[in-house]
Amino acid sequence: MPADLTPPTETLTPRPGVAERLSRMIQLPTVSAELDSRGAQPFEDFVTLLAELYPVVHERLELERVTEFGLLFRWAGAAASAQPVVLMAHYDVVPVDESDAWTHPPFEGRVEDGWVYGRGALDDKGPLLVVLEAVENLLLAGFTPARDVYLSFGGNEETYGAAAQEVATTLRERGIVPWLVLDEGGAVVDAPLPFALGSAAMVGVGEKGVVTLQLSARGDGGHASAPPRITAVGRIARAIDRLDAGTFAARTPAAITRMLSLFANKARGRDQTVLRTLATFPALTARIFAAMGGEPAALVRTTVAATMQQGGTAANVLPSQASATINLRIALGETAAGTVRRVRRRIHDPLVEISVVESSDPSPESPTDNAQFGLISAAVKASYPDAATVPFVCMAATDSRHFHRFAPAVYRFAPLEMSNAQRASIHGVDERVEIASLEKGELFHRALIQRLQ
Ligand SMILES: [Zn+2]
Secondary structure (H helix, E strand, O other), X not given: OOOOOOOHHHHOOOOOOHHHHHHHHHOOOOEHHHHHHHOXXXXXXXHHHHHXXXXXXXXXXXXXXXXXXXXXXXXXXXXXXXXXXXXXXXXXXXOOOOOOOOOOOOOOOOEEOOEEEOOOOOOOHHHHHHHHHHHHHHHHOOOOOOOOEEEEEEOOHHHOOOHHHHHHHHHHHOOOOOOEXXXXXXXXXXXXXXXXXXXXXXXXXXXXEEEEEEEEEEOOOOEOOOOOOOOHHHHHHHHHHHOOHHHOOOOOOHHHHHHHHHHHHHOOHHHHHHHHHHHHOHHHHHHHHHHHOHHXXXXXXXEEEEEEEEEOOOOOEOOOEEXXXXXXXXXXXOOHHHHHHHHHHHHOOOOOEEEEEEEEOOOOOOOOOOHHHHHHHHHHHHHOOOOEEEEEEEOOOOOOHHHHOOOOOEEEEEEEEXXXXXXXXOOOOOOEEEHHHHHHHHHHHHHHHHOOX
């Protein structure tokens, strides 16, 4: 830290009531997938609530509505010509399965024993809240950032909506290329991989692409007592069977090699030797991770998951048609088009029709040896002193992918602690965040904004 910068912890006392503010956000059921049944009112109420909870932000920053569900705040920095920072989050949440047993009702926003419970606590209202908390606190302290800071909040991330995309397009059309974009994706976690112990701030430097395909086949129908050699159902089953784990080659992204060498620095003894070896030989790492399956395999190659299937009308009738849906997550460095070509070759059956339901290319990979990654590391040091800042590749899509097409430094990290159980609660049951972590998250953003140059 430069000598002229007072540690941010000493410059101000954050406003009390952070848990209650998150609770109020959770109480608004901004479920984007249920927009048709619930209507847009919860989303409008959320926008109104933000104005109530963050009065100084709303007084001092320009707010622009981009599409019905995009909020873009601009905080003017000292140097008008400098490239801005974009801090992103989304305020919509995924639905709750009514049959799931939540300890507290998912939209109650219960605050209990140092925790805030409810849908959106981690994904992504908690991360949105800590951005606003930091900005409000800095404004109250009379702080002006060195460069413009944009806050971009979307209301349809979970439904792949257009809000964030339109925000990205709007900035691009104005000739604004962000210096840094920070969105959800990574978190502060314990033991991020089976062999890597200790606390780590996992920062996503890229995200995998996605393609969803429908495979369909037709048959002649008829009575099941005299079947042909293969039925439509059998043809689809065979096609899926051919898309086994070896369909796509494994390759280690640069970020993963960097991640392994950082973990090696922290490890001791045999673990250290193993991690050093993996960091030195990316091709070997790709083979080993692929063989491990699960998350390690997903880091190094395109994955294939058969997710839905249907066909046939009765137990004793040959199916006249059958189909299946497969969801592929495309490795960095590959393309959606190339992925579809590979699937077609692998299935090797002209009678299986393949149609693309949706597709999105993987993002580029942001560097880890630049000032932006250094800034994120410094803000992690200020808020989570024990955590190492480690790059990785996000498996899931985030809104930041719209920026990554034209901005070179896009990172995916929400400065909140997430245990394995908490990570499982995202899109699941008993989603919750610790109040202490919200306080550290606020400090992270404050430190980041204060250190801008
Ligand atoms: Zn999210």
